[in-house]
Amino acid sequence: MVMKKGLVVTGDAQFLEDESTKIFARxxxxxxxxxxxxxxxEREASPIIHLKKLNxxxxxxxxxxxxxxxxxxxxxxxxxxxDLIKWDKAKIGYYVGIDIAEGSIEDCRARYNGDADHHxxxxxxxxxxxxxxxxxxxxxxxxxxEEDAPFDVCSSQVTDSFDVGFALHYSxxxxxxxxxxxxxxxxxxxxxxxxxxxxxDANVIIKKLREAKGLVFGNSVYWIRFDEEFSEKKFKSxxxxxxxxxxxxxxxxxxPEWIVxxxxxxxxxxxxxxxxxxxxxxxxxxxxxxxxxxxxxxMRRLGxxxxxxxxxxxxxxxxWEVAYLYLAFILRKRGQPEQKRVNSRRDKGKMQISKEDIxxxxxxx
Numbered sequence: 047m048v049m050k051k052g053l054v055v056t057g058d059a060q061f062l063e064d065e066s067t068k069i070f071a072r073x074x075x076x077x078x079x080x081x082x083x084x085x086x087x088e089r090e091a092s093p094i095i096h097l098k099k100l101n102x103x104x105x106x107x108x109x110x111x112x113x114x115x116x117x118x119x120x121x122x123x124x125x126x127x128x129d130l131i132k133w134d135k136a137k138i139g140y141y142v143g144i145d146i147a148e149g150s151i152e153d154c155r156a157r158y159n160g161d162a163d164h165h166x167x168x169x170x171x172x173x174x175x176x177x178x179x180x181x182x183x184x185x186x187x188x189x190x191x192e193e194d195a196p197f198d199v200c201s202s203q204v205t206d207s208f209d210v211g212f213a214l215h216y217s218x219x220x221x222x223x224x225x226x227x228x229x230x231x232x233x234x235x236x237x238x239x240x241x242x243x244x245x246x247d248a249n250v251i252i253k254k255l256r257e258a259k260g261l262v263f264g265n266s267v268y269w270i271r272f273d274e275e276f277s278e279k280k281f282k283s284x285x286x287x288x289x290x291x292x293x294x295x296x297x298x299x300x301x302p303e304w305i306v307x308x309x310x311x312x313x314x315x316x317x318x319x320x321x322x323x324x325x326x327x328x329x330x331x332x333x334x335x336x337x338x339x340x341x342x343x344x345m346r347r348l349g350x351x352x353x354x355x356x357x358x359x360x361x362x363x364x365x366w367e368v369a370y371l372y373l374a375f376i377l378r379k380r381g382q383p384e385q386k387r388v389n390s391r392r393d394k395g396k397m398q399i400s401k402e403d404i405x406x407x408x409x410x411x
Contacts, residue, residue, distance in 0.1 A: 237381025
């Protein structure tokens with residue numbers, strides 16, 4: 047790892063990728079950097095407000111299920127910091143947020159510090175934090191975070207606003223990026239550590255594509271379009287990477303994404319000592335966890351389905367269809383958990399983050 051013009055540069059030859067992929071990743075990062083934080087009024091006026099609230103509920107449930115008091119958390123593709131409050135409620139002990147988009151990292155810094163002028167600000171966060179700007183699927187993060195690891199929880203999730211930062215499905219443009227993503231997750235987690243993730247459900251997307259008359263399908267709030275190269279709607283099992291489609295979601299996403307065949311994802315994860323705990327489509331997830339009273343109350347408070355008392359509107363059928371496009375998964379790092387060690391790594395975090403505290407990292411080719 048070397049320092050070059052204020053940029054920490056770290057990489058290795060095993061995961062080299064072509065320059066066009068990097069340029070494309072930069073363009074997507076710029077898209078998310080350009081998106082601004084919304085006021086409460088703007089957020090509530092969103093045509094997918096209840097879908098955002100539902101996604102918020104799913105992530106809150108995952109964090110409540112798997113995060114423990116005092117945990118060290120690394121948030122890959124942290125975006126604008128939309129999950130900071132969730133981690134605070136879980137009483138974690140240390141947080142590292144990483145995202146490729148400089149604008150998103152700056153918004154995350156403002157949110158953490160309490161400088162942001164939007165509805166989500168509340169009391170001071172209770173955990174120290176670090177923020178890093180870099181491509182999680184290009185940079186070797188075990189070198190960058192050598193003094194911070196191991197972590198108890200790694201998170202890579204679509205945010206509540208669907209500003210996905212670069213959640214794991216963005217790593218699937220090439221095999222090199224997919225492998226780097228999983229190698230980073232594995233290297234950062236302690237034995238027995240947990241990776242929490244959400245991503246598009248490839249089975250659902252391909253099923254809808256094959257049911258469509260052409261290469262475009264959707265409803266009033268979203269559409270997905272595949273290029274002509276997929277006109278036969280067949281996908282070679284020998285080429286599971288780089289299957290690109292354009293995804294548009296009202297008031298949220300307008301970017302290329304990549305199909306992630308989950309059986310390939312699971313097999314690749316196993317190569318990096320990451321075992322699948324569960325994978326559930328969002329519809330199944332909602333049905334299962336709404337059977338628990340505490341999560342029913344959480345859903346009521348978040349308002350995805352209305353509160354049942356004041357005639358609030360609820361998730362529309364079109365929003366519910368979008369929810370079907372996503373899944374949630376949990377991976378666990380193989381090995382016997384050691385007794386949780388207490389070391390000085392949390393001293394690297396700060397309770398107030400300045401612009402100068404943000405680390406910028408890139409890979410050396």
